[in-house]
Amino acid sequence: MDLELVSFKLCPFVQRAVIALKEKQTPYNITYIDLMEPPAWFKEISPLGQVPLLKVGEEVLFESAVISEYIDETSAGSLHPEDALQRAKHRGWIEFASSCLETIYTLNTTDCLTTFDEAVETMKGRLTKIEGILENGPFFNGEAFSLVDAAFAPLFMRLDLLQKLTGVETMEGLPKLNRWSEQLLQRESVQQSVVEEFPMIFQGMLKMKAGIAGSKLKD
Ligand SMILES: N[C@@H](CCC(=O)N[C@@H](CS)C(=O)NCC(=O)O)C(=O)O
Structure with missing residues (x-):
């Protein structure tokens, strides 16, 4: 099909x-x-x-x-655990990743300093929760790349860019999370999941939204 x-x-x-x-x-x-x-x-x-x-x-x-x-x-192999309980848990963390994506949208776009500060704190709190459940990696489920990795990689790409472009820091002091993020951002499927000019478009969006994050752009 x-x-x-x-x-x-x-x-x-x-x-x-x-x-x-x-x-x-x-x-x-x-x-x-x-x-x-x-x-x-x-x-x-x-x-x-x-x-x-x-x-x-x-x-x-x-x-x-x-x-x-x-x-x-609908394709060979599986990016989900075989066990129903594990699969259900993975689905829960995929939902959790969606809530993190809503927070980063607020963080990237709001022009209200209080809302921005709250979003940074919310993001740090959520990332700390993930740090607490991560094991040794390299991926969420150990050696096997799963749909949880696919769900979080877009978040890490944006947090990394935001940090590089504006200095806004949300991942400090979370070693397992940082290692996981690095693994994902190096992965070919993740690197090829956006257009080549993505960093430029992302920066353009921050400028265009003219929010607190945009005002922190380094150039
Ligand atoms: N829960 C949806 C969220 C999708 C979503 O928020 N997409 C945004 C773009 S990143 C959108 O289409 N926004 C347009 C709108 O809501 O009017 C999913 O996981 O697919």
Whole structure:
């Protein structure tokens, strides 16, 4: 079945699906849209007006976690644990990653200093929680790359860029988390999950939003 992923270049949720596709070596096409001016066909087929969408022939899937599982289940091997209890726990942490992505959106865009400071604290608190449950790695599930890794990698990419571009620090004093992040950011599927000009687009977004994070840009 032909797969077409509908994407927005900055979207971390789409990135999860791209990582899953690359990890599973599943062929796909990608269509980029401008979420500021979404085309009529997109509004027609997207139940929530959100990306990612995965077009599977005539059918349309939405929600990054669902799309990633579909990609996983329809190709050889598995990025989910075999055991149902472990799988359920992984799904919980994938949800947790989504809440972290909402926090980083606030952190990147708010023009209210109080909201910004709260978002930094919320992010640090969530990352500290993850530090507490991480084992020895290199990945969330030990040696095997899983959908939890695909769910967190877009967050780490943004936190790393934010730190480099603005000096905003959220990962200090969390050695396991830093090691995990480094592993993920070096991984080919993760590096290839965004367009080449992603850092520039990300920086442009911070400038355009003109929030507290944007005001901290070094150049
Ligand atoms: N829960 C959704 C979240 C997707 C999401 O928030 N996508 C954003 C772009 S990163 C979007 O399409 N926003 C447009 C809108 O909400 O109008 C998922 O996991 O797929």
